[in-house]
Structure formats: C-alpha cells, structure tokens
Amino acid sequence: MADDMQIDLGVEKVTKKFKDFTAVKAVSFEVEQGRFFSILGPSGCGKTTLLRMIAGLAEPDNGRITIRGLNMAGIPPNKRPANLVFQHLALFPMMNVADNIAFGLQRRGEKKATVFKKVSAILERVDLPGFEKKKIHELSGGQKQRVAIARCLVLEPAVLLLDEPLGALDLKLREQMKVELKKLQAKVGTTFVYITHDQSEALVMSDQVAVMNKGHFEQLDTPKNLYNRPATPFVARFVGDNNIWSGHIRDRDNNTCRFETPDGNVFHISGDQPWRNGAAVDLFLRPEAMIIQPDPAHTGLNRFEAHIRSLLFDGANSRIIATPKNSDRELLVALPQNRQHDDLCPGDIVEIGWDKSSGICFATETETSP
Amino acid sequence: MNKSLLSIVMLFLVSIAAYPGYTGAETLSLLTWKGYAPKVLVDKFETETGIRVNVTYTNNEEMIAKLRATRGAGFDLAQPSQDRISSVQKKYRIYQAMDIRKIDTAQIIPSMLASVKKNTSVGGEFHAVPFCWGTSGLVVNRKIAPDALDYSDLLNDKYTGRISYRLKRPTLIGLAFAMGKDPFSLYNDTDAYKALMEEVGQAMIAAKPLVKNYWTNGDALLQSMRSGEVHLAMAWDNGGWKLHAENPDIDFVAPKSGALGWIDTFALPAKAKNIDAAYQWINFMLRPQNAATFTNLERAPTASAGANQHMDAVVRANFDRSFPQAVIDNIKWYPPVPSKLEGIEGMILDKVKASR
C-alpha cells in the first residue's frame, strides 16, 4: 500500500475467547482512510464480536486495536473515535429525530446553536431535510436506516462501524440502500467497516472484503479478486455459487493439466497449477462460467454432454440442473434469459462448455463440509 | 335454556346460604382477650358439651368497635371490662340483659357479682357477670431500679431510655393519681377532667425523651424486660408475675398511689345467636377447678368462689407477695366510664404521640 495513505483502523492479532470457545483467532488487518471495508462471513463466524471489540463494547483477550494510530486498549466506547450502527439500529424511541442525532453532540457539550446547525446539515446529507421533529415510529425502514447512520456520522468518527444494518429491510429496499450507502460513503469520505453475511452487499459496496470463517480471515481482497481468485475452498463456496467436482490431476505440463473425474470425464485446465501428477483435487466451477450449447467454432473450451434434470426459473438468476451423460453428479448451470434457450425441457441432452481458465482447483479436503 | 341456567344458579346460591346449617356441630363465638380461653379448657368444654369454641382475641376498644359495627351481632359472648359497659350500652345498645337464673351464682364471689351488676346496669337491668380481675401497676427490674415505687417514676429521668408504657387511658389515670389527684372523682365533671388530663399529657410530653417505646403488645413488652432493654414499665400484674418466675429480679410492684383495679366480665352481645352455649361457657369457666386452671396459666385471679384451693402455690405466693391487705385496700377500682371521656383522652394521647 502507498506510504502516504493514513491507516484509520489497525487490528493486530486480536483474539477473543468465550469460556472454551474462541470467537476470534488472532485476526490482523488494516483499513486505510476513506475505505469501505467489509467483513463477510456466515453467522457465528466471529464478525460481530470483532466489530464489538473495535467499538469497545467488548475487550480483546489478546492483541491490539488502534484507531488513527492510538491504542484503544482500556478506552471505553464513549471515548473512542468510532461509532457503531446497530443491526436493529437502536434509535431512541423516546426522542425525536433531531434529539437522536444531537445525542452524541450534546454528550460532547457542544453549543446549542452548533448542534442545531450540524443536525440539519447531516439530515440534508442523508436526504432527510426537515425531518427534525419527526418521531422515530413515524419513519419508514429506509428513513430509520439513514437517521441511524446520520446519528453516527454527525460525530465525524474516524471509523464508522456497521453491523448488518440492512438485514431488517425487505429485498427491494435493501438493493436500493446498498447503492445509497455506497454513494453516501463516497460523499462523506468516512472510513466504513461493514459486517454482513450477505455476499452481494459486501461485493457491491466494498473496496476491500475480508471473508471470515470460524474466527479467522480466509481471504482479504478486492471483491473482484474474491470472486475470480478465491484463495480457499471456503471462499470459493461462500462468495458466489460453485459446482464442486472431485477428481485427479493427470499429464500436467507447464501451462495446462488434465483433470479426470472418477466417472470418466476429462477436462483441461489452464493457468498456473501447482499440482503434482496424480494429486487428488476438487474442481470449482461457477454456474455462470458454463455455456449451454456453445458455438462449435469456439475452440479452447472443455465440452461435455449433459441431461437436463430440471429448469429453475429465477429471472436473471435462472439455472438448470443437469447431470453429465455418464454420471449422477448434479451441476448447476446458468440459463441466460436471452430467449436463446427458451425451448429447453427437462430430459433434453445439451452440450455444455466452459473455458479452460474458469476452473479452479483445490486439494481435496479430508473433512467433508457443505 | 335460560330457565335451567337460572335454576342452577339458584340452587348454587341456596346451597351456599344453607351451608352453615349442615356443619352439624354447635359453635360458640367468643370475643375475648388473649389467654382468656386456654386450649386445655376449650378442649375440656368441647368434650363436655360437644360445642365448638371459636375464639377471637382483641382488647376493650376493638371489642366495642366490632360489636358497634355489627350492632351486637357476630359473637355469642364478649368479655369487656366492667367499667366500659354501661356508657357504651346506653349509647349503642350492643349488649343484652343477663338472665341471673341461668347463671350458677353460687360459684361467684358475692361481693364481686354485686359490684359488677351495679356497675353494668342500664335501665334497671344488668349486663355482665365478673370473670377475672387484676390490676395495672409497675413491672420493675428491682435490681436496677429498686426505688421505682410509683407511676411518677415513669417520668423519672433516672431511668432514661429504659421506660415503657402504653398510650392508653390507664397510663393517664395512673399518672393522675401519682400527681395526687383523683381522676375518678372528676368523671362527671368533663371540664375539670379535661384540664387534669391536659396536665398529665403535658407531663408525658415533657418526659417523652425518657421513654424507650410505647408498647402495644404485651408479649413484646415482656420480651423487652426479659432482654434488659426495659427496666421499668406500666403493665398488668400477671405479666410481672410471669417474668418473676423466670427472673426473680423482675416483679410486679403495686404503685404507692394505688394499683388500678379492673374486672373483666362476661357480657352477651345484643344479637348473640347461641345464648345457651354462652351461659354454659360462663358457668364452665367459673367452676372452681377450671377457674384455677386459668389462674395457674395466666396468673390472673378469678371471681370464682373456692378456686383458691385448686391454685398452685407459686400463684398464691404472687398474691401474698404483691398484695398485702394494705395494698389491696389501696386498689383504685375503675368506676364505669361516662361517654365523651374517651374522646378527650384520645386527643391527649395523640398529642403525646405526635410531639417531638
């Protein structure tokens, strides 16, 4: 990273244990100023614990948390330059919008006139001008969301922490808020640390995403790299969908190798593959990497024939479930809604092709996982 | 549909109303003082007559209030003090006249019977017969307070913080006697009586810092004397004797200006249901053996003639020690209290309690 970039949040080997369960295992990362940083992971992976430690609502057992270079050890949440947007927002129902937003400013002892000015300015910022006197229960879900964020932003924190704040919204609103939140962050330039279990939220909004599993980071990268070059099978499975096919590496040379499945399918995989001959690997193949009835002229594709088992219509996300001719393995294959495949029916046999560079191999895991 | 529903409800109500009739056993509802219906005697009465006894414990004031509230119903027999009957009876008619033929008068000391008859007569009929008697005076820890001899010592700063008495009329009257006045003689001169009581009240207010507490519960007072928190109290003689049996240092002392003598009686509430059982209980309790049982337990002598021979030696020793003839002669027996005096006394006692 560039030397002139200021580090807003530093986390060094932070560990947190609850009795004999280790929620967070020696996690380290840094977030540069103005970045939108997401921590993505399934529920129970330790991401909320990590966020609460940054906010000061929990103390790490080991390791160090610094905000703008200051060690946060022993500093209570009310003294930290970090603010948290809670999962259920935690707006104070006994106060109106202005009082909610002014709460933190008043705690700092700011003058009434300043508070008033700042509150209306931040409401303007979040597109809620003139909402000062509204009661919390009069707001819609999206408006509450923005008030909760405004309540933190008005304090100009070094880091804004967000704990799955879109979780409670319905799908349509969530899609909309994703975009708004990203825009808002770009506008105010505050460093955001966002945790979610929804990969789409993380990918859409973030500059950087850390994928967390069982208390540690699996991969910390840009959204694009996470999708295209997952570092671990967990990331490959968790970010986007994947078909997993076990087999062995045969005949590897410098640039490609042959992959053989037990049921006799043979594919070529290009790219830098570190496998020795005979290595047992899992092939990860994304549904959208597979093309139904590819152009015969297109060379460089792995091709195989498959039975269509069923069609899963889901608009832009439609799929088919297909099994290769001499196998029982079910594969998910993307079904583009460009009218080209409208005549497909279950029972049809179709040719499926995929680019040699789209398959990613990982050593077969000894333990079975989902 | 509605008819059957209604009949079910009616049946239910009727069965509830009739319920007490089905209990079978005859009962006697007794309104009395703590200790006046010892369990041994209640059991004995029940086996003799088959009548069950329901006892409610109370004191003079509440007894009157209870009977006044129901206009004399709810109880078959009450045991007010003889001086608290005639004026209440004149005003509220809560008792009924006694039938002397139903009472075994041979069991009763004639002079006491005569005196109670006289003091409780209203409109030519009498309303009570005597049961037991006793006095109020001082209960003293004589090892610590050997010089406490009269009511006036209740106001003596020698015993600061070790004094206890009730905020009730006997205290006012005892203190008045100790001042050399005779409050009983002023009973019919309301103004003079009020002035005297005011004077006593002032003295009590002045001496309030000396008081440990104003006791309300006899057992609690005995406990305070037992534990040494209180050295000098105004209380009933039998309480003092009870303590004397446990700790010879503590004893009842008849005050120099005279112990205050009371007689508790049997009286029939105006709307008593089971009058027969009431008379049976009266005759039963005054039978010499039973009266002696009561006295042995409660240390209070009764109006039963001939109970003495059944009494424990200890009990007789109490009388002999505390009541030589001269002391008995000096007992101030409460005359019937005219109405209105209670209001005057209540006001003064409230003032004492409220003062700082």
Add this chain to the structure above:
Amino acid sequence: MTQHRKWGLFFFLTPVLLWLTLLIVLPHIDLLRMSFILETDTGETEWRLSNYASFFKEPIYWLTFVRTAIYSIIVTLLTLVVALPVSFFITKVARPGTRGFLMLLILLPFWVSELVRVYGWMILLRESGVINHFLLKLGILDQPVEMLYNDAAMILGLVYTSMLFMVVPLVSVLESLDDSLIEAAYDLGADMGTIVFKIIVPHATPGIVSGAIVVFMLTLGNYLTPNLMGGKNSLWFTEQIYNQFIASFNWNQGAAFGFLLLLLSSGIVWLGLKLSGQTLGKVVR
C-alpha cells in the same frame, strides 16, 4: 340471539356489579354520610362540616397528615432508588437462569405476613438484637445502640415492605428495553448517568409511575410498620383514623379523616401523573 346475549351479559356482569356496590360503593357512601354528621352531647345528630373543620383547627391532625404525605413520598422515592438498580440487575446483568431465582428471593419475604416481616426487622435492629450482638462481638461497638423506634428505622421498614411492588413493574418494563439502546448511547459518548436518565428512566417511566402509585398508596395506608418500627415518634395518619374509630369511638371524625386521606392520595397521584406526563390508562396497562 340478542336476548341470549343480554342474558349472558347480565350473568357475567351481575357478580362484578354486586361486588362493587356491596363492598365498595355502599360502605363509602355510608362513610361519607357519617363524616358529615355531628353527634351532640345529648346524643342527637346534626348535619355539619365540623368533622372536617376540626381537622384544620387542630394542628396535630393536619401536621400528622402532612408528615404522613411527606414521608410517603420520601419512601416512594427511596424505594425507586433501591428498586431501579435491583431490577436492572435482574433483567440485564443476571443470566437468564438466575433471573427466576432472584425474583424468587424478592418474592420470598412476601409469603409471610407483614407483621412477621416487621418483627423480623425488629429482631435484627433492637438494642438486644442480632446486629448489635455482632457489632459488639466484633468490637465495633462497646455499648449496644437502639436502632429501632426512629424515623430511619420506619423508612427502612416501609421501603422493605414496598420493594416488591416497585420491582415487579420495573422488571417487566425493563425487559422490553432493547440492550442495544444502552450500548448505542454508550457508543455515542454517554456516561453511566446519562444512560440512566436519558435512556433507562424515560423508557421505564410507565413502570416507574405505576410502581410509584402502588408504593405510595400502600405506604400512605400502612399502619403496622410505622407503628411498630417507628415507635414513639411515628404518628401516622392511619393511626389517627384508627384512634378515632377505636379509642375515641368517634366514627364521624374517623370517617372524615378517611375521606381526607382518600382525597390526599388521589391528589398526589394525580399530581405525579401530571408531572411525569403519564395518563392513568397508560400506566395501568
């Protein structure tokens, strides 16, 4: 159909109405009537306001009245101050498993009568009592001290007796307080005091007010505790009513006092509701 419903309504309403009229309305009407009657020396009765007049004429009556009101308010406030942290601990700090146990501990003293509870305190506090015994043993005191029979002991007893009635509504209202509200306030820079007064108390106001009403009424109408624990200086207004009825046989005066106490408690409750911006309907719910 309507006929049936009418009968049903009649059937269910009758016991309630009977109960209300026979046990509450009628006795009160009788007491009210009694309070306006003056019994002359000759035993005749006249309609007069003199029972109420004598309340204002005699300083001892209205001073006791004022004293009772002030002490009841003090007891109510103290009960709140003690019960709020206790309820907070039960709902927010204690683990769910121990919550029921802690509530049981609060409830336990109420399984015995008030008299027994008061005697329990008297055994602890009296000069020859348990606390003095230990203080003497430990050498902290060399003379036993009388801890009973003063205003502090009386207030202690009253607060103790009232605790449950404040803790129960507070626990139920604090249970509905989202923990994240407290954390959010803390995160936004609030200290403990601000959290209590800006978040917890405003949220708990309905519970505080309903608890305070119950505690205030119970304290104002208490007879045993002031009398037994307060001892010689503890004239309580209920005692004055009792004395009028029982010792002085002046039921008319006692009835007048009773109505004045009813007016006083209603007045203070009304004032409390006004000041806290609550309505009776909201609080009772």
